[in-house]
Amino acid sequence: MFKDESSYSVNPAGELLADWTAEAMVVANNAPVLARVEQYMARLSLNDTQRLWIRGEVVAQLRGADMEGEALYARAFASLHMALATLTDGDELDARLDLSLKLPVGETHDGKSCRWLQRQMAPAIARSSMASRPLNRSWGAALLRLATQSLLDRRAITANRRVLPGEA
Amino acid sequence: MGHSGARPWEAIGRYRRYWLSAFIILPACSAGLMLAQVLADRLPLWLEIPTLLIFALLFAWISAGFWTALVGFALLMRGRTDTAPGSPELRLAEPRPQSRVAIVMPIYNEEVERVAAGLQATYKSLQQAGALAHFEFFLLSDTRDPAIWLREELVWSALCQSLDAFGRIHYRRRPINNKAKSGNVADFCRRWGKDYEYMVVLDADSVMNGETLYRMLEMMEGNPQVGIIQTQPVAVNRETLYARLQQFAQHLYGPIFSAGLRFWQLGDGHYIGHNAILRTTPFTQYCALPVLPGRAPLGGPLLSHDFVEAALMAKNGWEVWFVPSLPGSYEEVPPTLIDDLKRDRRWAQGNLQHLRLLAGEGLRSAHRFLFINGAMSFLAAPLWGIFLILGALGSLHWTNTASGGSITPFDRGWLADPMPFWLFGVTAVLLLSPKFMAVLWVVRQRGQKDHFGGLFRLLASMFFESIFSILMAPIRMAFHSQFVIQTLMGRGVHWGGQVRGDQETSWADALRYFGWCSALGLSLAALLYPLLGAWHFAWLVPILGGLTAAVPLAAWTSRPALGRWARRHRLFVIPEEVHVPQELQALSMDSVAYLPHIEGDPFIQVVVDPRFNAIHTALQRNRTGAWPRAANLCHKALEQGPQELNNRERNILLSDRNSMLALHRAIWSTTDRARLAAWGLQSDDQELADVQIIGGK
Incomplete structure (x- = not known):
C-alpha cells in the first residue's frame, strides 16, 4: 500500500526501531544495486515521497534475498516495477507513462493510461473503401468520342455533373 | 450523377479559353512565318522545317505565360480578383457545428522539430482564430528510419502535452509505405475519412493561418459542388541566396501569374498536393489513382498524384477552384540548386507519366491541357536544346555559304536584315515583360514597394534576379533534357526524403554535379567560336556563359551567408520578412525548445x-x-x-x-x-x- 507524506509518523522518543539495523545491513550490502535503482528512479519524475516509498519497497524485497549478480538486480527491478504498479493500482507501464506525461499517477484514465494514449494517437477506425476505377486511356476510343460528341453534338458536355441537393 | 446542366462559369471559361488559344496560336504562327522569311533560301529544307516547327512550339509555350501574366496584371491593376459566377469566394456559409476537418500532414524521414514547429504554428493560429473546434490534425508518417520514427513519436506526445491537444493531434505510422505520399493520404481516407467531411492536406514544411483555414471551410460549406479549393502557398523562411532568389521571384511575379491562371481555369483548376482543402467523400470515391500498365518510370504507380486527383475529381462532376486571393498559406522552397533539381527529377518523371492519361475517358479538356502544360515544363528543355543545335548548324551553314567558307570575325551582313532583331525583341518582351508588369503592380499599391525593400532595392533585386534567371536557364535546360532522356530510356527515380534545412553545397559537390555542365559550356565555346565568328557567337554567350558558370553558381548561391548579406542590404526582400506574420514568428526553433532532446542513438x-x-x-x-x-x-x-x-x-x-x-x-x-x-x-x-x-x- 502506497503512503503519502501525511501517513508517515515521527518517532519523538528516538527509539531504535527493531527493523532499523536489518535495513541498514541490506542497504550496506546492496549498495550498487540500490545505486542502480536510484539512477532509474532519477529518470522518472517521482516526488520525494514516492521515491522514498518505492526505495523502501525495494529494500524490503532485498532483505533476506539469497542471490547475487544479475538475479539480484532482476529482483530489485522486479520489486521496483511492482511498487510502481502499486502506485497506479495496475500496470507499471501505466505508472511510468503517467510519470512521463506528467499526469497524476494512477488518477487519470482509470489507471489505463496506455490504452488512453493509443486512442489519442489513433482514433477509432471507420473503414471506407478507396479503390481506383477503370479509366479507358485508348487513343482510338478518345478520337471516336471526339468525333461523335464534340464535333457532331456541340452541346454535349463530357463531364458528368453531380446532382445537387434540391435539384431534380 | 449523370445530370448535364451547364454550370454558370463553364460558358465563361470556355469563351476565355478560346481567346487564350487564339492568343497563343496566332502569334506563334506569325512568328513562325517571320522566321520562315529570314530562313528562306538561306537554309536547306531539312534544317529549315524542324527549326521552324520547334520555334513555333516554343514561341507558343512562352506566349502562354505572357498572356496569363498580362491578364493577371490587368485584373490586379483594376484592383479586384476574378469573381466569375460560381466562384466559391462569392458564397460563404458558416460551418455547421458537426463539420469536421482533418488537417493531414504526410511526412517521410523529415526533420521532426521543423514539422512540429509548423504544426504548432498552424494549431496556435487556429486556436487564436477561435476555430479549433472544427479541426483535428493527423501526422501521417511513412518514415522508415527507426531513429526518426522514435523522434516523431516522442515529439508528438510532447506536442500534445504542451498544447493540451491529446485527441486533437493524432499520429499514424504506416508499416508499409506503398504508393508514397498519395498512398499515405489514401490510407488516411480508408481509415478515418468517413469521420471527416473535409481534409486539408499540408506538406511537411507547410504552415497555414487559422483564419485562412476557417475561410476555406466556409467556402466548402457554402459551395457543395466544390471538391477542392487550392490556395497559392508563398515561399518563405529560407536563408540561402538561391532560395531567397526563388522566394523573391515567387512573391513578386507570382501574384500576376496566379490571377491570370485563375482567370483561365475557373472551376477546372489545378491541385498541387498541399495547402488545399478537399471534400473527403468524393476524394475517397473517385480519386484513387490508377496504376499505369508497364514498368516504371513511365508505367506503374503515378509519381505525381495531385494533377491526376484534380482531374479525376473534375471528371466526376466536382469543381476544383484555385483561389490565389487567400492569404496566409506558406511553404518552403529547396535551399540549393542541387535540391531543386532533385525535386525536378521526380516531377519530370511524374509529369511525363501524365501524358499517358491524356486520352483518358471523361477527363475535362482543361485538365488534359494541364497534363500537357506540366509535361511541357520539362519537354521544353530538350526542344530548346535541339533548337539551339539547329540554330548553330544553320549559322554554320549560312556563314559558309555567305562567305564562301572563309570566316570573318564580325559579319555585318546580318545587320542589313532587321527581322532577326524583331524576333529577338518580341521573344524578350514575352519573357521579360511580366517582370516589369509585376513591378508596376507593386509600385502602384500604396506601401507595397517598401515590403520589397523600397523602389530602388526592388528594381535592383529584379535586375539581379533576371541576370540569375538568364544564367540558370541553360543549366536547367541541360538537366531537364537529361531527366527527360533518362525517363524515356527507362531510368526511374526512387522516392526520397527532401532537404528542408539551409545546407550549403561544397565545391566538391558542385563540381561533381555540375562539372559536366561547365565542361560542356567551355568545350562548346572553344569549338563554336572559330566556326561561327564573333557576331554569331555573341548570340550564344548567355547560354554558354550560364553553362560554364554552373559550378560556381551552384556553390555560391547555396551559401546562407550570402543570402543573409543580401537581406542585410535589403536585396531580394519579401513582405513576410518586413512584417513577419504571427504564424511564421511561431516557427522559430525556440518555440519547440521544450521538445524532448534525444542525445545519441x-x-x-x-x-x-x-x-x-x-x-x-x-x-x-x-x-x-x-x-x-x-x-x-x-x-x-x-x-x-x-x-x-x-x-x-x-x-x-x-x-x-x-x-x-x-x-x-x-x-x-x-x-x-x-x-x-x-x-x-x-x-x-x-x-x-x-x-x-x-x-x-
Whole structure:
C-alpha cells in the first residue's frame, strides 16, 4: 500500500526501531544495486515521497534475498516495477507513462493510461473503401468520342455533373 | 450523377479559353512565318522545317505565360480578383457545428522539430482564430528510419502535452509505405475519412493561418459542388541566396501569374498536393489513382498524384477552384540548386507519366491541357536544346555559304536584315515583360514597394534576379533534357526524403554535379567560336556563359551567408520578412525548445530511458506472431549490443511491446560493464561513486 507524506509518523522518543539495523545491513550490502535503482528512479519524475516509498519497497524485497549478480538486480527491478504498479493500482507501464506525461499517477484514465494514449494517437477506425476505377486511356476510343460528341453534338458536355441537393 | 446542366462559369471559361488559344496560336504562327522569311533560301529544307516547327512550339509555350501574366496584371491593376459566377469566394456559409476537418500532414524521414514547429504554428493560429473546434490534425508518417520514427513519436506526445491537444493531434505510422505520399493520404481516407467531411492536406514544411483555414471551410460549406479549393502557398523562411532568389521571384511575379491562371481555369483548376482543402467523400470515391500498365518510370504507380486527383475529381462532376486571393498559406522552397533539381527529377518523371492519361475517358479538356502544360515544363528543355543545335548548324551553314567558307570575325551582313532583331525583341518582351508588369503592380499599391525593400532595392533585386534567371536557364535546360532522356530510356527515380534545412553545397559537390555542365559550356565555346565568328557567337554567350558558370553558381548561391548579406542590404526582400506574420514568428526553433532532446542513438534511449520507453511501448501492440523472431533479436541485442542491429531488426523490436519491455528490464538488470556501456549506462562502481558524491554534497 502506497503512503503519502501525511501517513508517515515521527518517532519523538528516538527509539531504535527493531527493523532499523536489518535495513541498514541490506542497504550496506546492496549498495550498487540500490545505486542502480536510484539512477532509474532519477529518470522518472517521482516526488520525494514516492521515491522514498518505492526505495523502501525495494529494500524490503532485498532483505533476506539469497542471490547475487544479475538475479539480484532482476529482483530489485522486479520489486521496483511492482511498487510502481502499486502506485497506479495496475500496470507499471501505466505508472511510468503517467510519470512521463506528467499526469497524476494512477488518477487519470482509470489507471489505463496506455490504452488512453493509443486512442489519442489513433482514433477509432471507420473503414471506407478507396479503390481506383477503370479509366479507358485508348487513343482510338478518345478520337471516336471526339468525333461523335464534340464535333457532331456541340452541346454535349463530357463531364458528368453531380446532382445537387434540391435539384431534380 | 449523370445530370448535364451547364454550370454558370463553364460558358465563361470556355469563351476565355478560346481567346487564350487564339492568343497563343496566332502569334506563334506569325512568328513562325517571320522566321520562315529570314530562313528562306538561306537554309536547306531539312534544317529549315524542324527549326521552324520547334520555334513555333516554343514561341507558343512562352506566349502562354505572357498572356496569363498580362491578364493577371490587368485584373490586379483594376484592383479586384476574378469573381466569375460560381466562384466559391462569392458564397460563404458558416460551418455547421458537426463539420469536421482533418488537417493531414504526410511526412517521410523529415526533420521532426521543423514539422512540429509548423504544426504548432498552424494549431496556435487556429486556436487564436477561435476555430479549433472544427479541426483535428493527423501526422501521417511513412518514415522508415527507426531513429526518426522514435523522434516523431516522442515529439508528438510532447506536442500534445504542451498544447493540451491529446485527441486533437493524432499520429499514424504506416508499416508499409506503398504508393508514397498519395498512398499515405489514401490510407488516411480508408481509415478515418468517413469521420471527416473535409481534409486539408499540408506538406511537411507547410504552415497555414487559422483564419485562412476557417475561410476555406466556409467556402466548402457554402459551395457543395466544390471538391477542392487550392490556395497559392508563398515561399518563405529560407536563408540561402538561391532560395531567397526563388522566394523573391515567387512573391513578386507570382501574384500576376496566379490571377491570370485563375482567370483561365475557373472551376477546372489545378491541385498541387498541399495547402488545399478537399471534400473527403468524393476524394475517397473517385480519386484513387490508377496504376499505369508497364514498368516504371513511365508505367506503374503515378509519381505525381495531385494533377491526376484534380482531374479525376473534375471528371466526376466536382469543381476544383484555385483561389490565389487567400492569404496566409506558406511553404518552403529547396535551399540549393542541387535540391531543386532533385525535386525536378521526380516531377519530370511524374509529369511525363501524365501524358499517358491524356486520352483518358471523361477527363475535362482543361485538365488534359494541364497534363500537357506540366509535361511541357520539362519537354521544353530538350526542344530548346535541339533548337539551339539547329540554330548553330544553320549559322554554320549560312556563314559558309555567305562567305564562301572563309570566316570573318564580325559579319555585318546580318545587320542589313532587321527581322532577326524583331524576333529577338518580341521573344524578350514575352519573357521579360511580366517582370516589369509585376513591378508596376507593386509600385502602384500604396506601401507595397517598401515590403520589397523600397523602389530602388526592388528594381535592383529584379535586375539581379533576371541576370540569375538568364544564367540558370541553360543549366536547367541541360538537366531537364537529361531527366527527360533518362525517363524515356527507362531510368526511374526512387522516392526520397527532401532537404528542408539551409545546407550549403561544397565545391566538391558542385563540381561533381555540375562539372559536366561547365565542361560542356567551355568545350562548346572553344569549338563554336572559330566556326561561327564573333557576331554569331555573341548570340550564344548567355547560354554558354550560364553553362560554364554552373559550378560556381551552384556553390555560391547555396551559401546562407550570402543570402543573409543580401537581406542585410535589403536585396531580394519579401513582405513576410518586413512584417513577419504571427504564424511564421511561431516557427522559430525556440518555440519547440521544450521538445524532448534525444542525445545519441534514439533506439538506445527508447530502450533504456524509463520515460521514453513508457511512451513508445504504450503505443505498440503485442505481436505474438513476431515473438519468436523478436526474442532472438532481443538476445542478439543484449549479447552483441544495439550497434549490431540493423534498421530492419530494430524496426521489428520497436514494433513489439513485449520486446521493448523485456529489453528494458534486462538491460537495467545486467551487471556486465561492457554491455552497460554499449547501452549508455554507467557501471555500478561509477554509479556508486556518483551517489556518494551527491550524498556528500
